[in-house]
Amino acid sequence: MGIKHLEEYRDPELAKRLIDRIGKAPHRPARLMEVCGTHTVSIFRSGIRSVLPDTISLVSGPGCPVCVTDQRDIDAFIAISRLDGVIVATFGDLIRVPGSISSLQKERADGRDIRVVYSAMDALDIARQHPDQQVVFLGVGFETTAPTIAASIQAARMQGLANYLVYSAHKTVPAALETLVNAPDVRIDGFILPGHVSVMIGVNAYAFLTERYKIPCVVAGFEPADILSAVYKLILQIDAGRPLLENAYPRAVTPEGNRRAIQIMEDVFEPVDAVWRGIGVIAGSGLKIREKFADMDAAVRLDIQVPESQPPKGCACGDILKGSKTPLECPLYQKRCTPMHPIGPCMVSSEGTCAAYYRYHQ
């Protein structure tokens, strides 16, 4: 039993009418980028690509947190797991990402203590149960996840837990979108903005995209009708030549976002330059643990030695994350690189574009 509105958003009739409207709307060719990995998967699963007019192409963006994590950070995770007296706690989709010389999965098979958790709070529980070891949570994710990790750091401080550490490789979305808009090899006519990052940061956080760059932007939810109504709004904007920032997910996303969550995030983290896989350094797009919580910062507390990192040879994840290539243009796709034997992170994560193509693209 769900709630009533949810069933109605799943009404196939509603989706059909939206498809019909999109088909009839006059429009020029448009490249729309869905920024969020969950959107990518939802678009594939629901078959939205195949029902849109040929003139509208959907390109996937940098919205899979594991995929955009730099190779050096993946190698740092592996180095941490090799330290004595350390238990690594991580979300499941990081486990199989290949580092330069190993992966967390291989390290676990070699006997390192690496545990998959569902929530940062589970990592706190592990820390409580193992007071004589250091529990290091691998913090990967955008503004949806970063406040949850920040909350766990605050909780650890309140509970006086001295053996809970976080390695923060968190990233923030708006700065990355700005970089893409300015990238010479990327053409985007409109953004389908992420649903749950927007729950946190609010619609207003993207205002600069329409004001400064005149890019049509619509925040979307995850049901097919949500995504279709975002596409519909975007093509109407493009057709009218009037870029706007609209919200097609108002039941979850407000103009200001979740202020409480953002306050907690800002209490614990401060902006820092961060390296995104394939994109490079984006100023102020990372989150570093603030000085006052330095005793819980794994990067400060631990001696993490990372050898020279090697991104996987021949992997096109970098271009795929910018929307400038599709997996079909990667020579390794489906040949040497499959979900069983992933070469790059875009094939590992369930939200990765290569994995979505592999599962759903015919």
Add this chain to the structure above:
Amino acid sequence: MCLAIPSKITHIDESGMATIDVQGVQRQASLMLIEDPEVGDYVIVHAGFAIHKLDEAFALESLAILRESLELATLSESAS
């Protein structure tokens, strides 16, 4: 990673952890990131934390607006 299905808060303990019901499955979620949670609220949950409280009446209203705008677009088309 984003779970789009709203979950219902069925119990809140003293430490601010909630038991939530996700389509019949019971899970734990922290309520640290939302204001004034109550048993019976529907919430969006991400990585073990409730991140948004849904207002059903508002959700239905925005749905009605969407349907209406589609209606209007179809009408204006057949009129022209």
